[in-house]
């Protein structure tokens with residue numbers, strides 16, 4: 001894994017330390033996650049709040065320097081638990097959620113890093129703000145809801161060339177002075193690194209095929 005990250009960084013003239021590997025452990029139990037912790041992985045991604053909050057408290061107690069990222073869609077009724085349980089939320093994508101996150105963060109004093117998800121493929125079934133609405137939404141998050149936004153996240157359509165989507169995400173980030181880019185999965189993380197990814201979200205390559213249909 002690290003050799004492939006290093007190779008992509010070398011091709012792009014980037015420092016490998018500028019790429020954070022998020023090991024996506026969704027659907028996998030503690031028996032699969034513990035070996036990954038034992039070999040030194042410390043940054044993990046989950047796509048469901050409930051599943052993560054059931055699974056992670058004992059693991060985090062044993063490995064306290066673990067960082068947990070929410071990479072799946074966030075319902076408003078889970079926002080409070082998400083702020084409390086995750087260090088980074090990658091799926092801020094609508095005013096109602098953003099406003100609520102602002103309120104919860106202010107009240108709780110917990111400050112997860114936040115990424116705005118952009119639906120670069122404009123797919124109906126996919127979460128994320130549309131590219132044309134992204135600038136306004138980011139401004140609204142900052143000015144109206146008092147949120148500090150770290151970067152952008154996207155999940156390209158599986159049937160399209162991902163590089164166009166990664167380039168679009170990078171462009172939207174640059175014009176909004178956002179430094180972090182969460183993009184790239186098992187099939188395309190090297191392309192994502194070459195186009196500027198700072199966070200790659202890799203599940204299958206690390207843990208093998210997932211059993212359940214939970215994506």
Ligand SMILES: *Cc1c(COP(=O)(O)O)cnc(C)c1O
Nearest residue numbers: 024047071185186201202203204
């Ligand atoms: C499942 C998931 C991943 C990991 O996908 P793999 O193809 O298994 O690497 C990355 N990002 C998101 C948002 C996911 O839901």
